[in-house]
Amino acid sequence: MVEIKNPLYNCVAPSTQAVHADSHTRVTSDVSPPISVSTTFEYNKEVVDACNYGPDQRHTYARESTPTNIKVESVLSTLTEGHAVLYGSGLTAALAVLIQYKPKKIALSECYFGIRKVLEQYQALVPNVQVIGSECSYDGVDLVWIESPINPSGEVKDIAAYALRAHAAGAILVVDSTLAPPPLSYPFRQGADVVVHSATKYLGGHSDLLAGVVVTRAAKSAEAMRYSRYVLGTGAGSLENWLLLRSLRTLTIRIRQQSVTAARIVALLESYRRSAVVTACHTPTALELSLGRCLSVVRHATLQINGAHCNANIAQQHPEGFGAVFSVAFASKAQALFVARALRLHRFATSLGGVESLVDWRHAWDETAEPTVLRISIGLEAYDDLASDWKQALLALDESEKKAAAKL
Ligand SMILES: *Cc1c(COP(=O)(O)O)cnc(C)c1O
Numbered sequence: 270m271v272e273i274k275n276p277l278y279n280c281v282a283p284s285t286q287a288v289h290a291d292s293h294t295r296v297t298s299d300v301s302p303p304i305s306v307s308t309t310f311e312y313n314k315e316v317v318d319a320c321n322y323g324p325d326q327r328h329t330y331a332r333e334s335t336p337t338n339i340k341v342e343s344v345l346s347t348l349t350e351g352h353a354v355l356y357g358s359g360l361t362a363a364l365a366v367l368i369q370y371k372p373k374k375i376a377l378s379e380c381y382f383g384i385r386k387v388l389e390q391y392q393a394l395v396p397n398v399q400v401i402g403s404e405c406s407y408d409g410v411d412l413v414w415i416e417s418p419i420n421p422s423g424e425v426k427d428i429a430a431y432a433l434r435a436h437a438a439g440a441i442l443v444v445d446s447t448l449a450p451p452p453l454s455y456p457f458r459q460g461a462d463v464v465v466h467s468a469t470k471y472l473g474g475h476s477d478l479l480a481g482v483v484v485t486r487a488a489k490s491a492e493a494m495r496y497s498r499y500v501l502g503t504g505a506g507s508l509e510n511w512l513l514l515r516s517l518r519t520l521t522i523r524i525r526q527q528s529v530t531a532a533r534i535v536a537l538l539e540s541y542r543r544s545a546v547v548t549a550c551h552t553p554t555a556l557e558l559s560l561g562r563c564l565s566v567v568r569h570a571t572l573q574i575n576g577a578h579c580n581a582n583i584a585q586q587h588p589e590g591f592g593a594v595f596s597v598a599f600a601s602k603a604q605a606l607f608v609a610r611a612l613r614l615h616r617f618a619t620s621l622g623g624v625e626s627l628v629d630w631r632h633a634w635d636e637t638a639e640p641t642v643l644r645i646s647i648g649l650e651a652y653d654d655l656a657s658d659w660k661q662a663l664l665a666l667d668e669s670e671k672k673a674a675a676k677l
Pocket of ligand 1: 358359360361381383384416420445447448466467468469470479480481
């Protein structure tokens, strides 16, 4: 078997890692790796016997490994500072973590609803598994699962603080880092033991592949997970592997740009919201009222660090900025849905992390999500165009409410 991780690339910058970290696995002279769709690979005839395929045998059967899969895992392992194992979806990756660590008592933070559904499946399979909140006492807890940044709010958690608490209780800390992949965050640096990503989101980045990744700190755990993936057939398909490899090359430049644009849109919406509030020193103009009066709360990590609950750990956790997902709450469900439909450059669809901006009404998926809240995922469109889109949608909402009121 070829070594997946090449330590030579540990000390180059993330953008260089994304392009070169798999170069030791090259088997052809193609500059762009070819799509490999074969499910089976010829034996090394000189050495093959009943259970020895020989030292040069890189691959035998696609459920175990493929040329592209090795490349994807090389790049992901280097970028994430761990040992990456790729799965068919983010939720399959989550299930793989449970199968590997077999927790009996899990502390869970607020998270993507699908993670809760995976835990329900696990609980149906393994009797007497307890799930408690991540703010409860960790007495008897063997696995702490947090999400940071949180889907859908885009707010972040102090990972180091959870790592301390988890380790003091003898538990491992799993961080779902889907909303802030490298170079935005590196949860192992804060003490995480396992990091999970839905690769369907930023790692894939083009809304055209479904995959998930588990990254472990210890090489041995990744080996065990690869074996279990081989037995269960939970890996990603050939085309998904290839699309993901292609996408990873541009990950750093995409996510840095998305992060900057999202922070600016969040600042704009928060300024609209504030300017519509009457205070002792500010009387809103008619335009300020029209733009901001329906915005009740904007949530994002950038507002967390500027806010009253400023936490130095949180800023350190994100050396290059925060994720590009945030949420906006309106005064009513009807207002939220009006804006979701009125936005033109933000397509009204679920998911996040792609090159196109999306707006989603999470309540349709997750009954625990407030019906007044929209989740926004900022893509690669120009800031000015996205800002104009918000302006026209908010003004359209204001006008439609004024018309409705005039009819009464
Ligand atoms: C989308 C998502 C998942 C699930 O990933 P899939 O690839 O859709 O299975 C898990 N966690 C978070 C935070 C997500 O946003």
